[in-house]
Amino acid sequence: MQIKILKGNIVHAPKFGDLSILENGYIVLEDGKIKGLFQNLPEEYKKHEIEDYTDKLILQSFCDMHLHAPQYPMLGMGMDLPLLEWLNTYTFNNEAHFADEDFARETYTKLANEMISNGTTRCCAFSSLHLKATNILMDIFEKTGMTGYVGKVNMDRNSGDVLKETTEQSKKDTITWLDETSSKYEHIKPILTPRFTPSCTNELMEFLGKLAKERNLPIQSHLSENTSEVAWVRELHPDCKQYWESYDKYGLFNDKTIMAHCVHCDQRERDAMKSRGVWVAHCPDSNVNLISGTAPVRVMMNEGIKVTLGSDIAGGDQLAMYKVICSAIKASKVKRIETNWTTDFLTVAEAYYLGTTAGAKFFGAGDGFAVGDELHAIVVDDKDFPKPVRKLSVKESFERTLYLMKTSNIVSVYSAGRKVK
Amino acid sequence: MQIKILKGNIVHAPKFGDLSILENGYIVLEDGKIKGLFQNLPEEYKKHEIEDYTDKLILQSFCDMHLHAPQYPMLGMGMDLPLLEWLNTYTFNNEAHFADEDFARETYTKLANEMISNGTTRCCAFSSLHLKATNILMDIFEKTGMTGYVGKVNMDRNSGDVLKETTEQSKKDTITWLDETSSKYEHIKPILTPRFTPSCTNELMEFLGKLAKERNLPIQSHLSENTSEVAWVRELHPDCKQYWESYDKYGLFNDKTIMAHCVHCDQRERDAMKSRGVWVAHCPDSNVNLISGTAPVRVMMNEGIKVTLGSDIAGGDQLAMYKVICSAIKASKVKRIETNWTTDFLTVAEAYYLGTTAGAKFFGAGDGFAVGDELHAIVVDDKDFPKPVRKLSVKESFERTLYLMKTSNIVSVYSAGRKVK
Numbered sequence A, B: 001m002q003i004k005i006l007k008g009n010i011v012h013a014p015k016f017g018d019l020s021i022l023e024n025g026y027i028v029l030e031d032g033k034i035k036g037l038f039q040n041l042p043e044e045y046k047k048h049e050i051e052d053y054t055d056k057l058i059l060q061s062f063c064d065m066h067l068h069a070p071q072y073p074m075l076g077m078g079m080d081l082p083l084l085e086w087l088n089t090y091t092f093n094n095e096a097h098f099a100d101e102d103f104a105r106e107t108y109t110k111l112a113n114e115m116i117s118n119g120t121t122r123c124c125a126f127s128s129l130h131l132k133a134t135n136i137l138m139d140i141f142e143k144t145g146m147t148g149y150v151g152k153v154n155m156d157r158n159s160g161d162v163l164k165e166t167t168e169q170s171k172k173d174t175i176t177w178l179d180e181t182s183s184k185y186e187h188i189k190p191i192l193t194p195r196f197t198p199s200c201t202n203e204l205m206e207f208l209g210k211l212a213k214e215r216n217l218p219i220q221s222h223l224s225e226n227t228s229e230v231a232w233v234r235e236l237h238p239d240c241k242q243y244w245e246s247y248d249k250y251g252l253f254n255d256k257t258i259m260a261h262c263v264h265c266d267q268r269e270r271d272a273m274k275s276r277g278v279w280v281a282h283c284p285d286s287n288v289n290l291i292s293g294t295a296p297v298r299v300m301m302n303e304g305i306k307v308t309l310g311s312d313i314a315g316g317d318q319l320a321m322y323k324v325i326c327s328a329i330k331a332s333k334v335k336r337i338e339t340n341w342t343t344d345f346l347t348v349a350e351a352y353y354l355g356t357t358a359g360a361k362f363f364g365a366g367d368g369f370a371v372g373d374e375l376h377a378i379v380v381d382d383k384d385f386p387k388p389v390r391k392l393s394v395k396e397s398f399e400r401t402l403y404l405m406k407t408s409n410i411v412s413v414y415s416a417g418r419k420v421k
Helices: A069-074 A083-099 A101-117 A131-144 A167-181 A202-215 A227-236 A243-248 A267-276 A284-289 A297-302 A321-338 A348-355 A357-362 A394-404 B069-074 B083-099 B101-117 B131-144 B167-181 B202-215 B227-236 B243-248 B267-276 B284-289 B297-302 B321-338 B348-355 B357-362 B394-404
Strands: A003-015 A018-030 A033-038 A050-060 A062-068 A120-126 A147-151 A188-190 A219-223 A257-261 A279-282 A306-309 A377-380 A410-415 B003-015 B018-030 B033-038 B050-060 B062-068 B120-126 B147-151 B188-190 B219-223 B257-261 B279-282 B306-309 B377-380 B410-415
Touching (some): A003 A357, A003 A377, A018 A050, A018 A348, A018 A394, A050 A394, A062 A279, A062 A306, A062 A357, A069 A120, A101 A120, A101 A131, A101 A410, A120 A410, A131 A147, A131 A167, A167 A188, A167 A202, A219 A243, A227 A243, A297 A321, A306 A321, A321 A348, A321 B284, A348 A394, B003 B348, B003 B357, B003 B394, B050 B410, B062 B279, B062 B306, B062 B321, B062 B357, B069 B083, B069 B101, B069 B120, B101 B120, B101 B131, B101 B410, B120 B131, B120 B357, B120 B410, B131 B147, B131 B167, B167 B188, B167 B202, B219 B243, B243 B267, B267 B297, B284 B321, B297 B306, B306 B321, B306 B348, B306 B357, B321 B394, B348 B357, B348 B394
Parallel strands (some): A003 A050, A120 A147, A147 A188, A219 A257, A279 A306, B120 B147, B257 B279, B279 B306
Antiparallel strands (some): A050 A377, B003 B018, B018 B033
8 A cells, every 4th residue: 555645735625615724734645545634644654755845735636527629729719700600610620630640649649738737637528529539539638647538529410511420420439439448448438428419310319318328328518508509409309498308308418417508598497407417517718708608607506506617628718727717707707797796706715616626526526635535636836926915824825826827837736646747 | 220120920900900910021120110011021131130030920019008016916816805805905905015115126026027028018007105116116117128107106095004195295205206207217207196086185186187287297097997986986076977077177187198997987988088088998807806897898999989908917817918818808708798799899800909009009109010110029939839730820820829828938029129038
């Protein structure tokens, strides 16, 4: 059994809104798993070497619960275009390029390194529809130290000329992919990924629903991102009163489902999400960039819906989740303005919870740095920040760190108990 | 006469919304002043050495038209607090610390370096009320290569216990400061800075108005940032129908005046700004962080009001103006959402104009890289950005650069014709 001890200013979020802080405290790991957090190191551990991060912050690492890996090459591009033109000019052309395995390998290596460098150690990623590129992404994520889910995208209709698969091919590739990857990696697993209702025929949706049930698989997709999409789904599924029902009728809307956006979910849709235990990936940057709307995050939280955060690159322009956390705070302040100051904004502590613990729970983790969990953490050195007029409390240091940190401030990253940066 | 030639992908904004692009073109300088922009280098200049930035972007440097220099130590702090508590817990205590000249020197050196490193070469900065610290700030700005205006803050009422001056002292210090600094520096000049109406007695405002006229001085202050402030001003000046009149009646509201925020300016207030030629410093990050509201930037532009951009640190959490430019785009998209998609958002080209040319004109500069102007420019190397699926146009490179750039991507900075990074 291998003992490891980290010392530093520990700030974690076991509960929404509550920070748990240990000033220069200790995290003890046994074989990468958290044995305990201590203000004073127990006698039995004193003989072990300490990774000394005194006065540095030890924070939970981040969870990116919605990103499109093959859109990484177009990060920050086409932001002036309306959604449909953006999809046709950039998105589909970008994703089509992942038929090229060398390009996929090069791009995904850079992406994975940038995510880990920025302290994202858990994710739910959309790949493209390509079988081989999806395997490459999983392979690279595993090697880089990422954990979580990757999905081969299913899309057998309404997807332009450059990027399509037949229903038959989509089914066949999905089975091949699942057979190849379900047990191949320790930390990266497959997740079923119907792109969104307009991209999938009923036959394909039915197939995926059965597969989800048979193999007990998680599911990711998009829900109620913008009003024209919502209207489109209603046209495509006249038997469904609302968008969510187009997933629900095929068994794709349950407590293993994570839905990106949920900007325009009304009370009835939210009630369905609540009762079925569906997870939300709130993507504040994307919602603004694509002018989708302002998601009712506080309302969803109050109703007991499980909200997490996603970068949604490349609708979102920020891959670093600490930036997405700040964007979530800002989006909630915009919501407060929009609702005439009747909705509370997200505090720094609350948004930190959404970007860490809330996402980690989708993968079965406990609350904050929970005893028994493998360590997912970052260490931040803020020595190049402006010098404050007085000594800051750990909580103050933590707060400004979320706003000011850059890649270079993250000096160490731990993922599933392993030091990966 | 010294000739200097820069070669690279030149992108500048001579007009709101229009980019002027030269792919691997040339800027020729004579004694730091722009002699011309050329796609092909004229014969007469071929004997001169070229600063070769082939395939790198040569952009206009940025103008930060509203920042509080002494709030730099509290960047990113207290963002969960309501405005009044934020002011009392952080702001006034921070500014009070600038009675300490050593602290001022150290802080302002770091601030100036961070601004220049991030490509800000022109600014309108609030100092604190302290005479000596204000001189130190001007001195450091001049030495670092910054250009523009710095203001000793006037505040003789409603400013808490730790930070106050009597009316008499405020007047006396202002005269001393103006006498000492008006001709002292080549690139940094004084600007009159009544903090905002609630901070200044009528006697002080009257004094400043006279001084502005006698010495032909520029003026900076705050206008209609949030609704309770607007209501407060109405209480303090029952003779004024609107906030702007509390400046106007003392001669502090003219075409040498720049007003931060202007979030809640209605038609009548905007008409007054238009007719008097008042400039606006739009501060999108601050407006969201402090939940002030969403400024009607597109409406003001349409009406012909001169809008520029400001970081407003530390209400704003981003000092880098390329980030503020992106925040302005995002704020305009929020405005579009708020107005039910009836207001146009700011394009990347439009927001770039606001962050560069629009501000530069306050200091008398021409349109974009204008012939006869001293060069204010940055050179950006985007080699660490994600590799795109095809060769990008210069316009595409430029657009994603505004979203993705970091300090380290800025390889050179020119300010008033001098290379300062």
